[in-house]
Amino acid sequence: MTSSSTVFEAAAIDQRAEARRSFLLVFSCTVIGALAQILVKQGTAQLGAHITLSQALGHPSLVARFCVGVITNLKLFIGYGMYGVNTFLMALALKGHELSRLYPIIALTYVWVTILSIFLLPGEHLNFFRTIGIGFIVGGVSVLGMKK
Amino acid sequence: MQTPLSSIILVLFGSFIGSFGAVFLKVGAEHMKGSLARLLTNYWLGVGIALYLLSSVFYMMGVSQGQLTVLYPMVSIGYIWAIVWARLFFKEPFTKAKIGGLAMIIFGVALINFGNA
Numbered sequence: 001m002t003s004s005s006t007v008f009e010a011a012a013i014d015q016r017a018e019a020r021r022s023f024l025l026v027f028s029c030t031v032i033g034a035l036a037q038i039l040v041k042q043g044t045a046q047l048g049a050h051i052t053l054s055q056a057l058g059h060p061s062l063v064a065r066f067c068v069g070v071i072t073n074l075k076l077f078i079g080y081g082m083y084g085v086n087t088f089l090m091a092l093a094l095k096g097h098e099l100s101r102l103y104p105i106i107a108l109t110y111v112w113v114t115i116l117s118i119f120l121l122p123g124e125h126l127n128f129f130r131t132i133g134i135g136f137i138v139g140g141v142s143v144l145g146m147k148k
Numbered sequence: 149m150q151t152p153l154s155s156i157i158l159v160l161f162g163s164f165i166g167s168f169g170a171v172f173l174k175v176g177a178e179h180m181k182g183s184l185a186r187l188l189t190n191y192w193l194g195v196g197i198a199l200y201l202l203s204s205v206f207y208m209m210g211v212s213q214g215q216l217t218v219l220y221p222m223v224s225i226g227y228i229w230a231i232v233w234a235r236l237f238f239k240e241p242f243t244k245a246k247i248g249g250l251a252m253i254i255f256g257v258a259l260i261n262f263g264n265a
Contacts, residue, residue, distance in 0.1 A: 041211050129259045
């Protein structure tokens with residue numbers, strides 16, 4: 001009797017420790033992912049391309065030239081490398097866990113990207129509507145995974 | 149620095165293409181079995197990855213101009229497509245939480261665009 005309840009308690013502690021580990025892992029992923037976004041923005045800004053959607057669809061050569069610029073850009077290389085590592089870590093963290101419960105943490109990426117943009121990128125600013133808008137997006141992504 | 153509409157359109161288009169990538173990856177993952185040879189000939193996964201790469205090209209063309217504080221939140225519109233495709237292709241029901249969440253996301257994206265004007 002005593003021994004079986006200890007086993008259950010140990011299992012519960014294990015489960016909690018594992019849940020905390022995935023929580024922390026996903027949380028770190030959101031920060032790494034946001035930093036990657038900053039690098040991608042800086043990298044593409046260096047390419048200095050002015051392409052619209054209709055130009056891109058009508059002139060594949062423009063897109064090809066853009067892609068050549070992309071694969072030779074260090075910031076984009078590092079940014080997408082971080083993004084790849086991130087995807088791998090996220091897959092690890094989500095293994096055996098319900099993705100839906102982690103949506104509120106994943107949604108934090110929008111907050112980090114906004115904060116980092118203001119500190120690290122030129123010409124970025126927030127205003128009342130943008131701040132409230134990001135709040136709604138974070139809230140919206142958070143509730144997507146709820147049951148019912 | 150203003151964020152041009154053409155950049156917003158490119159980012160939205162990229163997230164639309166990427167949402168199909170997710171559909172292919174999900175089907176590919178369901179067909180995933182054992183050997184490396186089977187994995188390499190899993191065309192669903194291949195197409196899914198190709199669509200993701202294509203979507204990131206449009207995303208990059210989009211964010212090369214304008215502000216990331218405006219453009220990055222536009223990616224969240226991808227959740228709309230994901231939920232619609234999940235209903236169409238995988239019979240995943242619309243829940244109250246999904247409808248409420250989508251409404252909040254759309255309102256948030258509208259506010260950010262309003263704040264850009």
